[in-house]
Amino acid sequence: MxxxxxxxxxxxxxxxxxxxxxxxxxxxxxxxxxxxxxxxxxxxxxxxxxxxxxxxxxxxxxxxxxxxxxxxxxxxxxxxxxxxxxxxxxxxxxxxxxxxxxxxxxxxxxxxxxxxxxATKAARIRLAAGDKTVLFFGLRSVHPALAPMVDRAAYIGGCDSVSGLLSREFLGIEPRGTMPHALIILFGDPVEAWKAFDEVVEPDVPRIALVDTFYDERYEALLAARTLGKRLYGVRLDTPSSRRGNMKRIIEEVRWTLNLNGYKDVKIIVSGGLDEESIKELRDLVDAFGVGTSIAFPxxxxxxxxxxxxxxxxxxxxxxxxxxxxxxxxxxxxxxxxxxxxxxxxxxxxxxxxxxxxxxxxxxxxxxxxxxxxxxxxxxxxxxxxxxxxxxx
The missing domain is CATH 3.20.140.10 (nicotinate phosphoribosyltransferase)
Structure with a gap:
């Protein structure tokens, strides 16, 4: 064999x-x-x-x-x-x-x-996002041998940061990212996963909680805010299309609920299947976008x-x-x-x-x-x- x-x-x-x-x-x-x-x-x-x-x-x-x-x-x-x-x-x-x-x-x-x-697609996404942060999360869309090149091209085109670990070595860029659903699933409880992230990961890494694993996004966002308090930088919504519904309405609901409960400073990050048109629709409600496939496969x-x-x-x-x-x-x-x-x-x-x-x-x-x-x-x-x-x- x-x-x-x-x-x-x-x-x-x-x-x-x-x-x-x-x-x-x-x-x-x-x-x-x-x-x-x-x-x-x-x-x-x-x-x-x-x-x-x-x-x-x-x-x-x-x-x-x-x-x-x-x-x-x-x-x-x-x-x-x-x-x-x-x-x-x-x-x-x-x-x-x-x-x-x-x-x-x-x-x-x-x-x-x-x-x-x-780089061209990243530049178009940059224009669509206006002054909102754009993070490139597209490495899983390409062959791993290309990871540094893809991160470089996305960054050149205007992405604010990239997630690839090798970009620290190749590009001198500190990679950025939040957490995967796998972390929460392995704990079986989003609260325990968020706490573990907060306890283990270096304090200079922003605490961004993924809030759509088991429960409603509004519920998990408020739960994350109450769990981490002032240490919580933001919440990320990555709802799959099969469950998404009207993404703009979901974000409005999350923002309203966080504001109503005194968490106006908590940022909202959205990822998953984003392109120029969806970014234009959401940019007035969102603080940052995580964009993957549309840049990696332009x-x-x-x-x-x-x-x-x-x-x-x-x-x-x-x-x-x-x-x-x-x-x-x-x-x-x-x-x-x-x-x-x-x-x-x-x-x-x-x-x-x-x-x-x-x-x-x-x-x-x-x-x-x-x-x-x-x-x-x-x-x-x-x-x-x-x-x-x-x-x-």
């Missing part, structure tokens, strides 16, 4: 181009056989369309893409990670011998697509890579498949988020409405496989995203 295994590509597999599609290995063999492997190209990454209802997306995954390309004989130009972009705009360009990165295309696109999709931002120029001697020849714009391009931005795409060597002949010069968004970030710019930490990328979201709200 065979031993069970985890179906996970190693970092070495990714960096050496083994986590790829077989047609790229065949392409490399053909180019090597025909002496074309060192043809110098410029390959552009872009999303020519976005999911229905989306007008913009958040560029994420650049750091991982650069990690994959590090040490290769390539130059890389890219938008800053966290930049809000629109369809057709170039996000990143790789310049160098095609065979230097041919078998890495699959991995790079996977990183950019996945992180961009999650609509895909379909980033693709296309060769846009080939170098012949000292001359760059614009070329690409039909349906795509040939030639290297630059994106110029005017405040707040007004963009114009121009050929790479063409300077803008206009000024922004506020009199400022249009700002180029793509800059060289890697030269001959070496970083030439400082990579911002996750919190700085998140701040950049939030500053742009303010312009959209």
């Amino acid at each position: 065979s031993k069970p295994r985890l179906y996970v590509a190693s970092i070495d597999d990714i960096l050496k181009g083994r986590a790829t599609d077989v047609y790229f290995t065949r392409t490399r063999r053909i180019l090597e056989a025909k002496g074309l492997c060192n043809t110098i190209v410029r390959a552009e990454f872009h999303a020519y369309s976005l999911p229905r209802g989306y007008k913009w997306a958040v560029f994420a995954g650049l750091e991982e893409a650069l990690a994959i390309l590090e040490g290769k004989q390539v130059n890389v130009y890219a938008m800053r990670e966290g930049t809000i972009f629109k369809p057709v705009e170039p996000l990143m360009v790789i310049e160098g011998p095609y065979c230097e990165f041919a078998e890495l295309e699959t991995a790079i696109l996977g990183a950019l697509r996945h992180e961009t999709s999650i 609509p895909s931002i379909d980033i693709s890579m296309d060769i846009i120029e080939i170098k012949r001697g000292n001359e760059w020849i614009p070329i690409t498949k039909r349906g795509k714009l040939p030639g290297m391009k630059q994106v110029y931005r005017c405040p707040p988020l007004n963009d114009v795409i121009l050929p790479w060597n063409e300077s803008p002949s206009f000024k922004c409405n506020d009199g400022s010069e249009p700002r180029p968004l793509l800059e060289r970030v890697m030269e001959n496989g070496n970083l030439v710019t400082e990579l911002p930490d996750t919190s700085r990328i998140r701040d950049y995203v939030l500053s742009q979201l303010k312009m959209l709200s």
Whole structure:
């Protein structure tokens, strides 16, 4: 009998181009056989369309893409990670011998697509929630090998915190969470479970009681408040859809009852099956949201890579498949988020409405496989995203 295994590509597999599609290995063999492997190209990454209802997306995954390309004989130009972009705009360009990165295309696109999709959905949730706290609870929706990446993308997109334990190590973020139903079920009594949490868990962790395990949410919320008193920070409602009814009415009932009994400071946190529309409906009643699957499994931002120029001697020849714009391009931005795409060597002949010069968004970030710019930490990328979201709200 065979031993069970985890179906996970190693970092070495990714960096050496083994986590790829077989047609790229065949392409490399053909180019090597025909002496074309060192043809110098410029390959552009872009999303020519976005999911229905989306007008913009958040560029994420650049750091991982650069990690994959590090040490290769390539130059890389890219938008800053966290930049809000629109369809057709170039996000990143790789310049160098095609065979230097041919078998890495699959991995790079996977990183950019996945992180961009999650960060974009998180940003949309952030806008829907307004000034209310958003916690990302979506790790159970994805393969465990992806946990740090998923937490990173959700945080970049605007979530206030994440629940993954590994994010302390990978991202320098202190994970946040409440308690699972399993804790209460094992005690068989919510009061005993809440007391045990209060006795054992470090005092700097907020006391947030899960209040929908055995009894009515209103009853359990008041019971939690009477049990923990001033130590109770908040109550969390995670009622399954089979029992939920009108969630807004349930929250109103819980808030009224807590207020009536002198517990106006107790926060209400809601989780379970939340998306933008339900968050907009509840945000005036709720202090925080725990969002999982809708961020972890978002609509895909379909980033693709296309060769846009080939170098012949000292001359760059614009070329690409039909349906795509040939030639290297630059994106110029005017405040707040007004963009114009121009050929790479063409300077803008206009000024922004506020009199400022249009700002180029793509800059060289890697030269001959070496970083030439400082990579911002996750919190700085998140701040950049939030500053742009303010312009959209």
